[in-house]
Amino acid sequence: MDILILLGSFALLCALGLPVAYALGLAAICAALWVDIPVEAVMLKISDGTDDFALLAIPFFVLAGAIMAEGGMAARLINMARIFVGFIRGGLALVNILASSLFGCISGSSVADTSAIGSVMIPQMVKAGFPKVFATNVTICGSVQALLIPPSHNAVIYSLAAGGSVSVAHLFLAGIFPGLLFALCLIGLVLWISHKRQYPKGEPVALKDVPKIVVEALWGLVTVVIIMGGILSGVFTPTESAAVACVYAFLVTFLVYRDYHWRDLPRMIHRVVKTVSMVMMLIGFSVAFGYMMAIMQIPAKVTQFFLSVSDNKYVFLLLVNILLLLLGTFMDLAPMLLICTPIFMPVILKLGIDPVHFGMIMILNLGIGLITPPVGPTLFVGCAIGKVTMEEVSKELWPFYGAMCIALLLVTYIPAISLWLPGLTK
Amino acid sequence: MEWLYIACILLSGTAMVIITLIIPFGVFMRYVMNSPLSWPEPAAVVMMVMFSFIGGAAVYRANVHVAVEALLNAVSAGQKRLMLIGVDLCIAIVALFMVFYGGQLCRITWNQSMAEFPALPAGAVYLPIPIAGALTFLFLIERVWVGAPPSTSYMYSDAAADLE
Numbered sequence: 001m002d003i004l005i006l007l008g009s010f011a012l013l014c015a016l017g018l019p020v021a022y023a024l025g026l027a028a029i030c031a032a033l034w035v036d037i038p039v040e041a042v043m044l045k046i047s048d049g050t051d052d053f054a055l056l057a058i059p060f061f062v063l064a065g066a067i068m069a070e071g072g073m074a075a076r077l078i079n080m081a082r083i084f085v086g087f088i089r090g091g092l093a094l095v096n097i098l099a100s101s102l103f104g105c106i107s108g109s110s111v112a113d114t115s116a117i118g119s120v121m122i123p124q125m126v127k128a129g130f131p132k133v134f135a136t137n138v139t140i141c142g143s144v145q146a147l148l149i150p151p152s153h154n155a156v157i158y159s160l161a162a163g164g165s166v167s168v169a170h171l172f173l174a175g176i177f178p179g180l181l182f183a184l185c186l187i188g189l190v191l192w193i194s195h196k197r198q199y200p201k202g203e204p205v206a207l208k209d210v211p212k213i214v215v216e217a218l219w220g221l222v223t224v225v226i227i228m229g230g231i232l233s234g235v236f237t238p239t240e241s242a243a244v245a246c247v248y249a250f251l252v253t254f255l256v257y258r259d260y261h262w263r264d265l266p267r268m269i270h271r272v273v274k275t276v277s278m279v280m281m282l283i284g285f286s287v288a289f290g291y292m293m294a295i296m297q298i299p300a301k302v303t304q305f306f307l308s309v310s311d312n313k314y315v316f317l318l319l320v321n322i323l324l325l326l327l328g329t330f331m332d333l334a335p336m337l338l339i340c341t342p343i344f345m346p347v348i349l350k351l352g353i354d355p356v357h358f359g360m361i362m363i364l365n366l367g368i369g370l371i372t373p374p375v376g377p378t379l380f381v382g383c384a385i386g387k388v389t390m391e392e393v394s395k396e397l398w399p400f401y402g403a404m405c406i407a408l409l410l411v412t413y414i415p416a417i418s419l420w421l422p423g424l425t426k
Numbered sequence: 427m428e429w430l431y432i433a434c435i436l437l438s439g440t441a442m443v444i445i446t447l448i449i450p451f452g453v454f455m456r457y458v459m460n461s462p463l464s465w466p467e468p469a470a471v472v473m474m475v476m477f478s479f480i481g482g483a484a485v486y487r488a489n490v491h492v493a494v495e496a497l498l499n500a501v502s503a504g505q506k507r508l509m510l511i512g513v514d515l516c517i518a519i520v521a522l523f524m525v526f527y528g529g530q531l532c533r534i535t536w537n538q539s540m541a542e543f544p545a546l547p548a549g550a551v552y553l554p555i556p557i558a559g560a561l562t563f564l565f566l567i568e569r570v571w572v573g574a575p576p577s578t579s580y581m582y583s584d585a586a587a588d589l590e
Binding site: 013014015016017018019020021022023025026029039040042043044046047050051052053055056059060063235236239240243244246247266267269270272273274275276277278280281282284330331332334335374375377 | 435438439442443445446447449450452453457467470471472474475477478479480481482484485486488490491492493494495496497498499509510512513516517519520523524527528530531534551552554555583
């Protein structure tokens, strides 16, 4: 009955259309009243959820990403990607994917990636002769890499949801190879489609322009060096590195690139405040929800259930992947990470699955959910930028889902892809 | 209500900018000046709680909170209207719980002091919860009474600058 009160009321409230943050809060309040826990304790947990110093990394990463994205970084990374893959068949589509890999180094959001890379690449691809739908699909699928490639604020959310026991630095390192593998799977698919449909070749970049393009892009890519170098050397905490990256991003944008105008700054801060407040409210309410789950011993009951189905970790991972893919079609990444991580954490520890590896599986799996209808924020943004309907895009997304699922299976069943790099630092 | 929304965004935005400056300042003092400061971290955390909740109330008015709208979009117009009334009622309940029980939490902890800022009552840290509850409730009344804010509202003015 306890599970029904907490999870049932949450599911019901979500289905009603109540914002997920408030649904988590109301379900936690209902459960607290049911088991006679003072509601003040729920309020305390809501506040506790947002007053963790490690969480400050989230607004900083979002802000640094926004400054870089709007300050002309996207265009410079696209120019750099053009040097490496622009000249082959389907070159612009490959440039799109590679630019997303590079953009992932400065922003951990697939929506921001779609918006920044898509607004430059989709019109260029269409002008070069690629169909609008294909250009949109390449953009939205490529953007999922940003969730894995460090710095990813979703890794910070996962670390928090896992009870703070999983190192953010390890999660950042763990994301590099899964991100690149994901890009490779997409590149393989795009090359195959481009040859089959005879999509156009791009123009090679003139050799004399290469140094200028590389230097301009490197100014921005130094952000990831500051973040990763700072964290791994122990000079900064992840939060401090994110704050320093913000200041650096600001200086590069306003002093080096000079594409951004001071008058646009309040507008950007307005947007970042909205994004971050939405995520932080979600985190606050989900901590209260998690507190009630712990009191009702729901994670322990879920562990028992999964172990009764199978105690084989490969079967468990398959079941979890299917479950998350289904749930991910309806719900956004951050709330799913916040709700599911504490539920699955005892099971994965019992089965001997590394939490860092599991984090990569969850982020990649739920990242795919961001581009699946009916609820897919990245899909919506991509359709708006590409000026195509969701139906048109969805019809042609199947091969892309196939490539992404191959990447997901490889990341799931070859833990070394995620764990090799963090293992070097242990 | 428009001014209330602008005040929320101004307050949250200012807090975010201050946090973004004081954390690197703390790093600068620690490594460059060799004089570590104890206040930037706790001050940043207190401000983060404030901007999360005050900004969260503004986000409600801007209708940006993540919601699952699959069922809402699948039902008839009449059923949708009923469901939206249910959503408003639920928001009102959460907001009033935040005002009442968040207020209680502030009252209970008001006489305790924070270790990092002895002059600041511990209850002040929880103050954003009842304030955010009250603001959300006011924005809800506006939505029910007047309808969604007009398209000229400041809250729609944050579209991204043109990208190169």
